[in-house]
Amino acid sequence: MPAAVAPASTAVSNGTSKMSSSTSSSSTAWKQIAAAKQQARLDQIPADWRLPSELLATANHTSGADLRSIPTSCGILSADEVAITATPVAEILAKLQARTWTSEAVTTAFCKRAAIAHQLVNCLTELFFDEAIAAAKEIDRQFAATGKPPGPLAGLPVSLKDNFNLKGKDSNLGFVTWINDPADHDSTLVTLLREQGAVLFCKTATPTAMMIAETVSNANGRTLNPFNTRITPGGSSGGESALLALRGSPLGVGTDIGGSIRIPCSFAGLWGLKPSFGRFPTGKCRSGLAGQEAVLSINGPMCNDADGLEIYAKTVVDTEPWHVDPKCVPIPWTPVSASSLPASLTLLVLTNNGIVTPTPPLQRALTHAVAKLRAAGHTVVEWDASLLASDTELFERGLHFIESFFRAEGGATVHSLMEASGEHEEWVEGLAATDADWGKTVKELWQIQAKRTAWAAELQERMRALVGGGHFDALISPVAAECSTTHDAYHHIFYTGCWNLMDMPGVVFPMANLAVDRQLDRADAQFAPKSENERKVWAQYSADELHGLPVCLQVVGQRLREEKTIAVARKIHADTA
Numbered sequence: 039m040p041a042a043v044a045p046a047s048t049a050v051s052n053g054t055s056k057m058s059s060s061t062s063s064s065s066t067a068w069k070q071i072a073a074a075k076q077q078a079r080l081d082q083i084p085a086d087w088r089l090p091s092e093l094l095a096t097a098n099h100t101s102g103a104d105l106r107s108i109p110t111s112c113g114i115l116s117a118d119e120v121a122i123t124a125t126p127v128a129e130i131l132a133k134l135q136a137r138t139w140t141s142e143a144v145t146t147a148f149c150k151r152a153a154i155a156h157q158l159v160n161c162l163t164e165l166f167f168d169e170a171i172a173a174a175k176e177i178d179r180q181f182a183a184t185g186k187p188p189g190p191l192a193g194l195p196v197s198l199k200d201n202f203n204l205k206g207k208d209s210n211l212g213f214v215t216w217i218n219d220p221a222d223h224d225s226t227l228v229t230l231l232r233e234q235g236a237v238l239f240c241k242t243a244t245p246t247a248m249m250i251a252e253t254v255s256n257a258n259g260r261t262l263n264p265f266n267t268r269i270t271p272g273g274s275s276g277g278e279s280a281l282l283a284l285r286g287s288p289l290g291v292g293t294d295i296g297g298s299i300r301i302p303c304s305f306a307g308l309w310g311l312k313p314s315f316g317r318f319p320t321g322k323c324r325s326g327l328a329g330q331e332a333v334l335s336i337n338g339p340m341c342n343d344a345d346g347l348e349i350y351a352k353t354v355v356d357t358e359p360w361h362v363d364p365k366c367v368p369i370p371w372t373p374v375s376a377s378s379l380p381a382s383l384t385l386l387v388l389t390n391n392g393i394v395t396p397t398p399p400l401q402r403a404l405t406h407a408v409a410k411l412r413a414a415g416h417t418v419v420e421w422d423a424s425l426l427a428s429d430t431e432l433f434e435r436g437l438h439f440i441e442s443f444f445r446a447e448g449g450a451t452v453h454s455l456m457e458a459s460g461e462h463e464e465w466v467e468g469l470a471a472t473d474a475d476w477g478k479t480v481k482e483l484w485q486i487q488a489k490r491t492a493w494a495a496e497l498q499e500r501m502r503a504l505v506g507g508g509h510f511d512a513l514i515s516p517v518a519a520e521c522s523t524t525h526d527a528y529h530h531i532f533y534t535g536c537w538n539l540m541d542m543p544g545v546v547f548p549m550a551n552l553a554v555d556r557q558l559d560r561a562d563a564q565f566a567p568k569s570e571n572e573r574k575v576w577a578q579y580s581a582d583e584l585h586g587l588p589v590c591l592q593v594v595g596q597r598l599r600e601e602k603t604i605a606v607a608r609k610i611h612a613d614t615a
Contacts, residue, residue, distance in 0.1 A: 068214040068459040072257050075210075075217045079156065082165045087114055087153045097158045099260060099525055102268040102583075109154045109284055119147035123285045127194070127346035130288055134193040137181070141193030145174035145237050148195040148287060152240050155286035159262040161253075161277040163200045163241045164207045170195065170239035177235060189235025190353050196236040197287035199275050199337075200244050201324045204228055209324040212246035212255025212466075215458035216324075226321035226363050227291070227337065227354070234353050242277030242290065247326025247452050249444070250468040251301055251518075251529035253277055256456075260525065263305060265587050269522040272302030278340050279306040289346050293323075295335040296440060297518070297534025300592055303340055303546040304517035307588030310546040311338040311347045312537070314598045316367035318351075319359040327451055332443035332487055333538050344547070344608050348373065351600060369598060374605040376612070383606065384417045384505055388515035392423035392430030393437060394530040394572045397579045398559040400516045403549050403589045407514060407614045414613040419505050424568075432497060436539055437532045439490045444470070446486075448477035467526045494540050512606045513594040517546055519575045521554055521587050528574040534592070543600045545593045545607035550615035554584040 089112055096103035110120050122130070122144055133139040149167040156162040174195075180188045187193070203209050203221035210216040224232075231238065246255040253261035253276025263271040264283045271280040275292030279302030282290055292299040294312040303310030315334040325335065339350035355371035389404050390396065396404070411418050423429035449472020456463040478486065501513065519530045537544050559581040567573035593610055595603025 068256065068463055071217050071459070072214050075257065076259055079162060079165055082167075083153045083157065087150050089114070089154060089157050094157060097262070097267065099262060099267055102266050104266060105158045105262075105264045106284065108158060109151050109286070112154065114154060115147065115150055118143070119150060122147040123151045123288075125288075126343040127288050127341060127349055128343075131191070131194055131349070135187050141174035141177040141237060142171060144193055145170050145195050145239060149239055151284070152197070152281060152286035155264075155281050155284040159264055159267075159271070159280045159284065160259050161243055161261050161280040161286070163210060163243050163258055163277065164204070165240050166207065167239060170237050174237050177237070187235060189233065190356075191231065192235030194236055195239050195288060196231060197240050197242055197278060197281055197290040198228070198238060199278055199290070199292050200241045201248060201293060202228055202241065202291065203322055203324055204238065204241070207241065209241075210257045211244055211248055211324060211326045212257045213326070213455045213459070214257045214463055215455055217257055221324070223322055225323045226319040226359070227323075230319065230354065230357050230359060230362070234357065240281075240287070242275070242281055244275070244277060245273045246466045246469050247455070248274035248293065248295070248298060249326060249452070249470065250274060250466070251297065251531055252468055252525065253280070254468060254525070255466055256463050263522060265306070266583065268524050268583065269587070270305060270525050270527070272305035272522070274298040275302045275340065279303060279308060282306065282308055282340055282342060285342065288341065289350060290340045291337055291350075292340050293335055293337045294534075294538065295333055296444075296538055297531045299338050299340060300517045300534045300544055300546045301529070301531070304590035304592070305522040307548040307590065308340055308342060308546065309344050309347055309548070310340045311351065311600065311604065312336060312544045313338050313351070313600050314541050314543050316365060317369070317598065317600055318354050319363035319366050321363040321365070326455070327444070330443065330446070332446065332483065332490070333440060334541070344604070344611070347545070348604055351604070367598065372601055374601040376605045376608040379511075379605055379609055382415045382417060383511040383609070384419075384509065385411060385610075386419050386421055386501055386504055386510050386513045388421045388423070388513060390422045390424045391433045391515075391533060391536070393433055393532060393569065394519040394575050395424065396516045396519050397521065397576065398561060398581065399521050399554040399584070399589050400519070402559060403552055403591060404516070406549070406552065407591060407610070410614040411610065416613070419510075421504055429500070432493070432500060433532060433536065435493055436497070436536050439486060439493065440532070440535045440539055442478070442486050445472070445476045446478045446483055448472055448474040450474070450477070490539060497536075497540065512603065512610075514591055514610065515594065517590055517592045520579060521584050521589055523578050524580075524583065527578045530571055530575055537594050540597070542597050543595050543603045545595075545603050546590050547593070547607050547611045548588045548590050550611065552589050554581060554587045554589060556581045556585040
């Protein structure tokens with residue numbers, strides 16, 4: 039996640055168009071490799087799944103077009119395929135198990151819709167539709183032979199972020215040097231999902247090194263937001279969020295080290311779960327910062343409905359992944375229903391972290407949520423950290439820690455990978471600036487980690503004090519200070535990164551019947567930013583640009599209590615409707 043913005047790159051393509059310089063005589067080798075890979079993806083799409091040029095004309099980063107209606111109106115999907123791809127995860131599984139739908143039909147429908155989505159928003163990195171349909175046919179054969187589904191996810195298509203290794207497929211993570219470098223093994227989660235009957239059918243785009251809060255790289259180009267092509271779908275799981283927003287997948291898996299599941303979900307109106315480390319297996323994946331474990335990267339589900347989160351989580355944990363991934367914790371999944379929660383919850387609502395004030399749609403959403411929750415009988419404690427210098431300093435200190443961890447080797451890893459393409463790639467806009475002088479010795483890194491641990495205890499104690507020294511069921515906050523931004527803008531990540539440092543689970547949910555409104559959410563002309571970070575966020579805010587975009591909040595729960603966090607998020611979602 040970026041802490042500073044580097045100079046702009048002119049080498050990054052937008053949407054599915056080729057890099058502008060890729061065919062010129064002055065093109066460097068890495069540009070040619072990237073352009074060839076991008077074209078090869080498009081060439082894999084069957085001719086009868088391709089969109090006509092007039093529909094592709096607005097699929098660029100300057101048009102501002104809303105692309106969401108195209109998959110259902112373009113004529114490529116049959117009426118049955120439109121119905122299949124609009125169906126929630128739980129209902130798809132029920133129809134598969136009842137044999138109302140075959141896995142082949144469901145998989146084909148999502149492959150076609152994913153192909154449409156990629157042509158519109160450039161969201162995929164690896165397409166293996168033929169393999170997926172063949173796997174679906176085999177699931178149908180086994181079901182017919184045994185009368186039983188071969189696993190709880192039998193026949194369900196699942197998309198994966200690019201860093202999950204699949205044998206024979208690239209995991210380029212935005213680096214040109216990793217194009218045409220297929221994995222020789224499957225990630226632990228890939229093996230597990232296949233054993234549970236999931237049909238893996240595509241991998242989705244990330245920014246360079248998975249370290250930008252939007253999805254853009256030299257290797258893969260730029261991913262667009264289907265709601266408005268001028269705004270970002272977030273990052274680093276932005277390929278997943280864009281695909282899911284176009285319903286090109288029923289369920290996707292992203293990763294999160296500073297907000298990379300939650301920010302894309304919030305920018306596309308999705309549900310998402312960032313678990314505590316150890317609930318889901320992370321073994322045998324590819325990383326742009328391999329060995330950086332001061333802030334642990336996790337993976338979790340992203341989808342259009344809450345049921346999908348729980349179905350995924352229960353399925354994965356029920357396999358007892360601690361037997362195959364030594365970093366998984368041996369805690370069984372114990373479902374918690376929203377109806378089993380106390381009628382009155384104690385909720386802490388962070389309305390401002392003191393560093394960056396949330397923009398107007400989020401302020402309105404928080405005010406709405408507080409009023410609705412209190413009316414529903416919940417105890418709500420509002421926390422505006424900007425009102426107390428010690429609270430602001432607490433969050434500022436945490437932001438310094440996470441930035442220090444991400445920069446601890448001065449950017450040497452990213453630089454070495456960009457140089458490995460044969461010629462140094464041009465720096466990608468949004469990728470944090472680097473400096474060898476930022477590097478830490480082992481002693482310095484240990485000292486920062488010790489301070490981080492003390493800070494976490496201090497923050498936990500402060501939250502307890504706010505609710506009278508006792509227990510609270512969850513914290514509610516914005517996911518980011520903004521609902522989205524135009525491309526290549528600044529992003530403040532500490533409404534999410536804070537909880538990565540704390541290793542606390544978070545669930546993102548879209549507010550029911552609430553979207554950005556150009557009239558209600560005008561910026562206050564009298565607002566005076568108190569810092570450069572805040573100035574950059576508010577300077578780029580435009581209610582006109584974001585009009586109609588869903589507004590999301592996040593629910594943060596206690597560490598390793600994912601089951602309750604999902605249940606609380608469901609209850610809050612219902613009670614704020």
